[in-house]
Amino acid sequence: MFLSTYPLNPAYLDSSLSPKERAADLLQRMTWEEKVGQLGGVRRTLVHTNGQATFNKTAFDAVHKTQNGQIGLGAQYNYAKDVLPVVNGLRAEQINSTRLGIPYVVITDSINSMWVSGGTLFPGAVSMASSWNLDLYEQVVAAIRDENHALGVNWVLSPELDIAYDPRNGRNGEMFGEDTYLVSQFGTKYVKTMQAKDENGFVKIATTIKHWVYGRGNGGVNRASMSGGINHIMNDLAAPYIKVIKEADPLSLMVSYASVDRVPMSINGYMVRDILRGNLGFKGLIMSDASSIQYTTTESMVSKSREDAARKALRAGLEHELSPDGTGLYTTLINEVNNTEIANLIDESVSALLKIKFATGVFDNPLPSVENMESILRSKKHLEINRNISRESIVLLENDGILPLHRSNVSKIAVVGAYADMINAGMYAACNATDPSYGDSLRRSLENKLGAENVLYAHGVDALPSNDSSGIDAAVAAAREAGLAVVVLGSGYGTFDTTEINNRRTDGEGFAHAELGFPGLQQQLLDAVLDTGVLTILIMSSGQTFVLNESTMRSNAIIHSWLSGEFTGDALVEILFGDVNPSGKLTVTMPQANGAFPVAYDYLPSDDRGGFGTATLYDWQWPQLTRYAPLRFGFGLSYTRFNISSPVAPSIVPYGGNVSVTARVTNSGRVAGKEVVQLYYRPEYSVIEFPVMKLVRFIKVDLAPGDFKDVTLAVPHNELGYYIDGKWSVDSGNYTFWIGSSSRTEDLHQFNVTIS
Template identity: 65%
Template sequence: MVKAAVSTFVAALCPLAGLAAAASPSNGSAHLDPSLTPGERADSLLRLMTWEEKVGQLGGIRRLAETVGGKVSYNETSFEEIRKTQNGQIGFGAPQNYAHDLLPIANRVRSEQINNTRLGITYITIADSVNGLMISGGTMFPGAISMGSTWNMPLYEQAIAAIREENIAMGTHWVLSPEVDLAKDPRNGRNGEMFGEDAYLVGEFAAHYIKTMQEKDANGFVKVATTIKHWVYGSSSGGVHTASIQGGLNHVLNDMGAPYVKAIRESSPLSLMVSYASVDQVPMSMNRYLNKKILRDLLGFKGLIMSDAGSIRNMYTQAKVATSFQDAGLKAIRGGLGHELSPQPPSVFPTLINSVNNSEVAGLIDDSVRAILEVKFATGMFDLPLPSIENLNATLRNEKHLEVNRNISREAIEVVQLYFRPEYTQIEFPVMKLIRFEKIDVAAGESRRVDLTVPLQELGYFVDGEWTVEKGLYNFWVGSSSRAEDLQ
């Protein structure tokens, strides 16, 4: 049930629901004609854009809202400051926030972008969606590595169709999934996002994910654009998240790259994300050879290439291969990247605005802007109405989705053999005690001690389901032990 305050806010926004289709510049440009191809519409709009508007499309606001005191918090001042130079896409932000609280805020900023900017170039909303929404309130399916163990493709397609419909209900038409890397190193903290270690298995599940997500609606629009990631990743030295991969072209293409070949040639994903990692010490965010010669020329990938979150910045702050943020931006766009994901400042691509007199960079930026505009036109962002709270209520966690979840969860169950070090072997069951648990944020490679018995919204961590959370109380238990620190 939606809170009264939220319902009132949504009611006030209802007249805005069709503005995405109605908004248009007064000159009646060809980009507003849905009978044209996405490429034709993108070319038409590109000719109308200023230099600043073009650079703005290269990034976006990844964190629309935060969680403060267990409640959703939208900082309009901060949002407007970022929007000046990064306005290609938006993401919802803190995953502890509920979908019903976020949709009114998202619709507000969407309608403002459509109606209060010169050309009315709409945002496209993006989200990680490996096994559900990356916000609270949706249906949480098993992790990808669990669903990958089922080998039940028809059932898996039902699960992805449910995830797709819940994303659409939030106005999300671009997901940063599927993960098509190989889970070969058990030290890699992100194995749960992957389908498994076998290239054939991973390629099959990735292809079915893409085809199901990118199914077209009655108007011919792609329902949800997909992103294959992370090109290339999964075998970093020591299992370290951002480390270099040691291996030649044969290893990259015939082992790690095999699922990408299948996904690209059979399913045509609209975008691809490069990894944080390096290959032979060259960061993927600037790897011209792999991004252009191999990905574009050899494999024939035609879609948008984006960074992983903060990976362009890392070339200056971590890898030390760039002399400044601006240098990192130039290396990235010359290395084949066309869009930046940046969850928090500083972002790098806004510095490209200083390259207005560089004809080479200007041409690369035109190509990059054309790519994201094509994704927007392909998914109907200039034509579809804004999502409604009524459809959200009817879609999230409906009985059909829950039944699919129950079915695939049953098939995804695996028996796991636990191995304990000698000092951990004195465990007495069934005596149970509540303990404090050290949760590792595997995505960032960071850790801290947190009390997982408090409400989840008070924690800044993902708890279950690989990039998906549900709001509530989470209790972690362990058998009593002879080690006193286990029970503190």
Template identity: 40%
Template sequence: MQSPDANGTLRVATTIKHFIYGSSTAGVNLAPMVGGINDFHNIYSVPFRAVIKEANPAALMPSYSSYDGVPMTSNVAYTNRFLREELRWDGVATSDDSAISFLHDLHKTAKDIQTAGIQALESSIGHEIGGTSSFGALATLGHNPAIASLVKTAARRMLTLKFKTGLFENPLPDLAQINSTVRSPAHLELNLNISKESMVLLKNDGILPIKTTGNLLSKVAVIGPLATYINAGSYAADDYLTGSTVLRGIGGIAKEVTFSKGCFVNNDTNVDAMIADAVKTAEAAELVILVLGSSSPNLDNIGDVRTDGEFYDHADLGFPGPQLQLHKAIAATGVLVIVIISGGQAFEMEIRCCELQCHYPHILASDKLTVSIPKYSGATPIYYNYLPTNRKAGIYTPTDWQWPVLNSTARYPFGFGLSYTTFRFSNVQVSNYTSTSGNIVVNITVKNTGNFAGQEVVQVYFGQVFPVIERPIKNLIRFTKINLEPGASQQVSFTIPVEELGYYVNGKKQVDADTYTFWVGSSSDDEDLQSRLSSQARHAL
């Protein structure tokens, strides 16, 4: 995206964000993150370290949150020293909307807006997004050489970015080039393929793939409050002119389509009558496409359909409104049902039908979950790479008093996703290694044992037996997607530098002489790790 054009000018100044974020208290936006130096280096900074090393993004945005009590917008240790000194990154750090003012208004770590501005500059934040309340706040400090130096550094970085993007020579876009690029056939095809490969099949009771007559489905009932809604997200265009809702899409591949809303997404107005109508519609069909989830329209539309996206936190992970009631009623009809789930969160659910997080019957489902979906909201947070003590009962507490309500195993684990076919993993080989340099090689044979062509994401995890600090039970270290015809086999090979088995202790990375275990499989769940190898790379690193 940020690659230069023929003139050497950056096409886009990529901004990576939010540094750092992802585990705010109770999942509340802006809430603080609890952690220390080891968590920072081993968890939260990992993607930023990788992206800066590989792509050198032009800009970065800190999060609203504080980490270990220090707001990221004024965090000298991480937003300045880590990025600028350790990673040698010299791009533009820009504040989130009003984040500098929040140092005074919300965090209460700055006594006034001028102090907030100084704190941000000292953390190498050189560009502000926000209102006019802070304009001129530093005007009286021009005589201060330390502040003047910070301002000059910020200005240098911003001017450098403008030169790199050619804004001084060509401040206006080339409309002819834009018109030849935006919505071009190649880009639309790429976007479609990305969408296809972003769909995750979670459950299939033999319904998929759907058998069609003359390439068309028979009588289909499309039901659900999101069936007529383009759920593009808070910062995306809900383009009803060229985009397609589920109802419109199914209408193009079915002989006869009926529709019932079933309920509203966030209130129970006329719920009994609406569900009754949906049940009647379902019973008259051969197949039901039930569309559930949480809606996140464009920020300009904060109407009564908004239940997801920025500014919308959740007390639990259930479906908003009476959608679960609708689902149970439709499942009870006995008609074949495909559930499409759309939304920006994991949902607590026990689906009684075939379930796909977005689906069309002519697409080979192949994607995997990037989060773990819990059985119960009360069991959160839940993640595959937990620490050894996370799921161990105390010596005098063999089971939780609410067991199994707070069973912390996932209903659908990280890395999980079904296909229309099945795969078998065999002939796993892992090279033992006896040095802190070089590579470990993992080989695996994967065979398509089903009746359909399919894609599988082969995943490699590793764990260390006795690290010097508590480390995750397992960590994803490699993955790749392969495509196999029915009956076909393929050997997949992964080369893993030994250095990647290391971790940080108090800011310094180390690779221990220890025993390591490697797992290969189709998800992070132990049952899906069809081949596991213990005591590999032993006493060698």
């Protein structure tokens, strides 16, 4: 123990009791001020000034006096070795100097790494989901968990279970994809792995599923409102939450910024108390997003004051507040001591937080040491896992035979584009995009492979939008000299700390894009290189999808590398030269034109109807396009050929039984590779409109050339249902199933099953 002021043998210090029992004992010992203080915390513990981690004790104390439930780590650019001693000191001081010794819980975001620098930097969420490899992703999450745990983190604000439905949304790179089943599988794996228990039975890291509910903001704008009734919400947006809540028991949940059916989620008692608590039975803590309670007064204009907003949020069911330091609204509840209703709600809220603290062992476990942390961060095992997930997260979209390159035929390569010389890891990654200490860019990886003298790098045009085209001529000259060009285009780079570029950012949280082409003059750069007739490989780097116009499709090969990890550059080189066979698959469909969306593969049948007469041939008449986009969900090329046989499946299954499907996967090519077998379905008729198809199972198989494997996918009939007015319904009757390597018609075998 770290304190000397505890009461004699209080029950809340008895680790043999449950978190609920310990929380109940501690709660009845707390003063009103101590309870209100638990409702918030200090998020920016350390800032980053002139390259140094800086701690302002005066500023910290001013906030912590009234908001002391949790603390964050502060600036991303600070290194873990500099952060841990400061945070340890604050945690020890809190325990030893307060009346009841109630410790902080350390909370932070964690998508593809620790929040601060010094750990293993994995690719972004949309990148890792593109691997379709749940077993490998489990290893990734375990590594991120262990590094966070060594840093003293108890609670992460992840995973994000939102559906990447609108390609204009700048946050799609934080999401797993456009399909509810795929998102639920990756989300469940994250929560179960992160919340694994240690040898003493304590949860290693508590998780936060977020954002309830989000993903279809008006215009793709980050905090915009969303429309839709309960059937849409339960089937299209809430489905991953339902699955993860039932199967993984996440300890907390964060509401979204959005107003849903005109009611901001921060005060939406129907969606929080009635649906989330009542219908779905969620038992964990519910928190706000950063400043979201305050936004009900400043943006939505549905609260008259800070005090009014705090009361409404508390009544709606929000038990903890995340806000920039010193701006918390729940501090105003200190004046509600004589309000019995508010006092009871605060008791519920404090109890929820205390249960997380007891569950994660913050009252019981010793503070972490720098020595132990340094033995865990960036271990050899973690780095190898990172290399493996980086290799499988890259998607090959087009290849006319140019790939893989043969070293004997390549003397020089022109590497073109600002994104070729940075690590574009996303806003939530602890990564200075141009600092080599965070990993090798594609340019540096190619120089390591071929020698710097054989890599002709040309910046071309800026990554952020500008009108400076002066570098295009040099890029064209480099391409002509080399005879082979690798052009890297993208959007969005840097972290929350890169304030100097935030007003010009083109992707990331709060940065939506109405134009889905390459920002700035990047398209002109690519066109100029393609116009030379030089063999050209296009690599895209971003969390978003892009519209690939006719000019772009002249590229001899097209690759999407998504958001980078520190080994993405190395993995790209391995794929370019055939040392690794690409096996990534799209988890989002790429639209064919700006405005040709929604374009997700699982649209409703009535969505695919253009009008009358010849207009029925298309959904959009200019240009003439349908929702069936070629670069669609589940698609990705390989250097080998896979054949998936016609499936063996029962024609009739009893009501409540299992639909079991077997297909043989054969590698008929000349190199080893990995294929993703995907199973889709839809009922012939349904009570409410059902998508044209939905993913229901997938598995990734690894085959040597000439080898085959029989894959069996079993689906309980109960999983083939849908929500009607908040109630789960499962139909009998005829079902259509498809099995294959993507959601494209030409990649699927269709068969029928009757459930009776």
